[in-house]
Amino acid sequence: MWLIKVSLSKTNDDFPSDISFWIKIHGLPLHYWTDGALHAIGSDLGVVETKDVDQGRVRVRINGLKPLEMQLDITLPSSGTKKVELHYEKLEKHCFLCHSLSHEESECSQRNAPAVNRTSSRGINHAQTIESLESYRRARDDRKIERGRFVEASRREADYHRRRSDIH
Structure with missing residues (x-):
């Protein structure tokens, strides 16, 4: 490759x-x-x-x-x-x-330059990107929570069936 x-x-x-x-x-x-x-x-x-x-x-x-x-x-x-x-x-x-x-930004040569020399403005593109990244993180965290709930429900169901089979 x-x-x-x-x-x-x-x-x-x-x-x-x-x-x-x-x-x-x-x-x-x-x-x-x-x-x-x-x-x-x-x-x-x-x-x-x-x-x-x-x-x-x-x-x-x-x-x-x-x-x-x-x-x-x-x-x-x-x-x-x-x-x-x-x-x-x-x-x-x-x-x-x-x-x-x-x-x-983390790799920018202007990162350590005095603020007066920066051409930066925290405008709509910055806000939109931050919002998009936060939305992605929230969705990822929600999926993790749902997976955890599914795993826990599956575990409870397996325990229920195991106890039932122990009784019979």
């Missing part, structure tokens, strides 16, 4: 690095959930593949070797500049400090 390990920091321009994400745009007023507005926001992030106006999200192909954009300042015709938060759907493991996909 061959094991290939790729170091993302040592790749060349020919390395396939494009990744498609559905990105939900939080903070964009509903009346700006238009094809044109979503396309403009998506174009700032990468190559727009499709848009879902009803959900206020855009599917964008981004360069996975670069840090993810978590917020964007957008200019609205009626109210000037507004900051929107970007939620990458189904994004779980990544670095919450530098927003890289190539490592997690």
Whole structure:
């Protein structure tokens, strides 16, 4: 069996690095959930593949070797500049400090840097990931409890049948 390990920091321009994400745009007023507005926001992030106006999200192909954009300042015709938060759907493991996909927070070179130098914001992606992990842990713990109840019930039933056969 061959094991290939790729170091993302040592790749060349020919390395396939494009990744498609559905990105939900939080903070964009509903009346700006238009094809044109979503396309403009998506174009700032990468190559727009499709848009879902009803959900206020855009599917964008981004360069996975670069840090993810978590917020964007957008200019609205009626109210000037507004900051929107970007939620990458189904994004779980990544670095919450530098927003890289190539490592997690525990391995980040910015981990021990002073807080003023960090580009981190504990935004919606961080909250969603923590919620997803906690949900997974709760489900796993619930399965363990149910298995324990099943084992205990099976043990009681076996004891009951053993006592009954001892009587007869």
